[in-house]
Every structure is written in structure tokens, then in C-alpha cells.
Amino acid sequence: MSLAFQSLSEARDGLQRRDFSVRELVGAFLERMASYVSLNAFITSRPEEALREAEQADAHRLQGNARALEGLPLGIKDVFCTKGIRTTAGSKILEKFVPPYESTVSRKLLEAGAIFLGKTNMDEFAMGSSTSTSAFGGTINPWKRQGSEATPLSPGGSSGGSSAAVAAHLCLGAIGSDTGGSVRQPAAFCGIVGLKPTYGRCSRFGMIPLASSLDQAGPMTKTVRDAALLLSVMSGHDPQDSTSVEAAVPDFEQEIGASVRGLRIGVPKEYAVEGMPEEVRQLWQQGAQWLREAGAEIREVSLPSTSYALPAYYIINPAEASSNLARFDGVRFTRRTEEVHNLWDLYERSRAEGLGPEVRRRIFVGTYVLSAGYYEAYYLKARRVQALIRQEFLDAFSAVDLLLTPTAPTGPFAVEEAPEDPVTMYLNDVFTITVNLAGLPALSVPAGLTTEKTPLGLQLIAPPFQEGSLLRAATVLETCADFPSWKEDGA
């Protein structure tokens, strides 16, 4: 069996035992990346460099100098600036951008010995839930619906390149970013684990921003243990990000297998939205039952303002995005339209030609809600609703330790079924967006299959900086669900 089918921690342990070399491990992934190029999971791959780095990692291991992730091949979303490696954020406007510096999260991973196989595909500037808005073509989910295998499915988004790559065993794990669910929803769609840490847990330095007050980096992995392993490396205060928090970083792997006995888990009644498919509702109940059997106590809780989260998010997100994206001006590090008459023309045409339709739409919405006369009515009101939603979560956490919800309202939709109007597409994030507004940590764990045999995820939400209890409860769900990881046809 290919070395690629292992989990990250299994590969780490196998390298430790010298069962195989880093070179062999990297070789196995490069072979699969070449076979599955049709998934379009990577925007940029770096096979030669990865093999060179594999030899160095083998040398380190032989010398007994192995670091936490020594020689472990990962994918990293193309939203993280990687020094000397092209970084596009899925946009034509950055098609030739090679960052002169390293993002803090990627630097920490590299300093721990990880090897980047490539930069994974994403919705343009992380705006989307389908990975179909990438200027480099959409990504395809390796999973197929039973009975309609020819229909390509969406991997979710915006970190759909990362989720498809991990699910198809093209890397041991990957890094995504989550502004409204962009780690958790694609993880659910592809049958893998996705963790969005507490706002401030990981540095945002060098991560091309979408909405700065909501963005967080997060691990996307085959197992809960792997997510814990990567989170321990990625976390920590960074003087280069003034919103990163000086909180102790525990060894999250210690949480794996710890008991959930006595843990109080809330089921928010407002999340039982109208039109939720029966299979999603049943899986949610099953998840609660698994946790109950493991000794947790299940309680119903109320988060009354839940239905206002989505409209508040779609004010705050475009407002911050329109400000952040002002830097892409055709002058300093983006493509420029030639044939311009003056500077004004240069800005307007370079941006119109370099940015896709959803990105332009959000820039316009953001510009509108921040413009004179509308700021109070839209933006400030949305910020107040955000404060209300956060307070309701904190109130709920006085009675329970964790919350359990579905990750997304449906299983993976077909690429051609992706909703065309923006508002319907935004509804896909209804269970995940609240968490970003409140700055909380949350995790999606693959827990079941739809009737068409495609993945469904359950989401756990914790109070700030309680990623440890998330990981503990997620391990219970993972063990009970015994989720069948994706396999090749006929395998």
C-alpha cells in the first residue's frame, strides 16, 4: 500500500522507526499529485524542491536532529505568503507575485521541519464556499455520488484545494484559512478534519487578508490527532500581528483520548433550521448520542440572535475586504493594465481586469456600506449585532462546555449545482459564520455519509482558547463514527 495513505502522526512515527525514508514518503505523494492533477487541488507545485528538502530531512533524522514535523509533506493554501514561492490568493491580479517574506504560520511549520509540496487552490481571495471562483480553475472533490459518479462535486471552499488534496492523499495534511467557515465547510465536504482556532491563537502575519477581524489559519487533516499536532506548531503570540494573543500553547496532542466524562455539551435549538435535510438532522442526533454514551451530558441551549449572524457577516466581511483589497492597485505588486491614459485609469482598469466578479461585488458592497451616510446604518449596526452574538455564546458557555451542530446544511453540492446568486451561496455558511463573528474555536469532524455516500461533518464549538476540549470531544465522535476515508474507485 502506498505510504500516502497514512495519517500525519503515523508517518511521523514510521519515520522515527526508520520504516521508510522522507525521500520515499515525498516520492509517494509526488506520484499521486501527478495522477490526480485533474482535481486541480494545487495552483503551484514544487516537486524538485520538495525532493531536495526530503534529502535534507533524511540527513537531519539520521543525525538524530528530527524536529516536530521533520520531513512531513504538507499542502498550504495559496493565501499564505511563502518566501520565494509564488503566492496568488487564487487571483489573476497576483498571478506573478513572489513574496519577499514568509508568513508566520508557514515559517513556524518550516522551522518545525515540514516540507511544502505546493500551494493549494482556493476561491479568489478566499471569497466563496465552492473553490470555483479561483482564477486558476475550480477544484474537484475526490468523492463521488453513488449512482452518478460522472457528476463532479465541489470540495467546498474557500480552502477546497487543501481539503481535496488531503482527502485524495496528495499530502499528509494541509493548512487553510477560515473567515466564515472556509476550513470547516470544505473539511466536511471532503470527509476530513478541519479546525478553526480562537481568533488570536495563530498569527495572521503574511496571510493575505480577507476580513482581518475574522480571519484565522487552521489545520486540515485526516485525523483529530493530526490537527492537534499541527495546531501546536502553528499557534503562538507574534509581535508582528497585534491581534495575536499571548496565551500559553499546550501540547494539544495530549488531549487525544482524554475522557469527556462530565463534559456538558449544548445543542443550540436555533441551528435546527427550516429545510434541514433529514440525514443531517439524524447525524446531529447521533453525534449527541455518541457523546452521551461516552459520559458527556447533553443539554439544549438557546442562541436567540443566530438568524442575524449571516446578514451581519455580509456587512462586516465586505467592509473589511474592500479596505484590505485597496492595496491591489496595479502599482506595487500586482499585474498592471497597459494602455492607460493616466493614474486613475491605471487603478480602475488594473483592478477591473485583475479581480473576478465575486471579489468586485464584495468590494462594491463594502465600499457602499462604509460610505458617508451609510456607515452607521450598516457597518456600526453589524458590529453591534456581532457583539450581541458573541455575548450570547459566552452566556451559553456559562451552562455548557462545548456546543455541537452540523458543519454545513447539506452534503457536497455538484459543481454545476453551485448556487448562482450570491445570497443563496452565502447560506451555505449559516452554521460556521457565527463562530467567526464571536472569535471562537471550532472543529469539523467527518461523522457520516449522505444517502448518496458523500461525507457529512459535525461541528464542535468551544469557548475562547479551549481548543483542547474540542479535540477531546472530536476524538469521541471520530472513534464512534469510524468514518470511511476516501478510496480510489475499486480500491
Added chain:
Amino acid sequence: MDIVTKEEMRKVAMLARVRVEEEELEPMAQELSQVLAFVRKLDALQGIVDTIPLQSEQQTPLRPDEVHLENTVEELLANAPKTAFGMFAVPKVME
């Protein structure tokens, strides 16, 4: 449902420095109106949320004012579409 008029759309595009052709203004204004109609659900909270203070839990942290050399002029100019004399070059701004 025309929350945003064609003229307002023209102004928004100008403020955002994104070119919108004349014939795209109308459909773009409608798309914007559709999104704004959705977010106006928050109007139902009028009077309820107005007194909620905005989050201010975290203070802006200070750090020592130390010089770190990270990027050189050459490195920073390497991604620019056009440079001249070690600077970013743009079309003439004065007539």
C-alpha cells in the same frame, strides 16, 4: 428593490477605483441591491442593538521600537510591474 440606483453605483465604482462599463452599471446596481436587501434583515433589531457597546476587550499592544532589516528596496521592487530609478513607476500625474 432598487436600493442602489445606477448613479449611486457609478459613485461606488469610482470610490472603489474599479472600472464598471456603462452597460454594466444597471445589472451591478441590481446585484448590490439584492445583497443589501438581504443584510437589511438587521433593521428588525433597530432599537434593540443600538445601545450595545462595541467590543473593546483588547488594547493595542506596544512593542519596543527596534529596527529590523527584512526587505531591501530591490526585493520590494521585484514584484512591481514597472520601476524606474529604484522606485515604482506610474503614468504622469501632472499635465
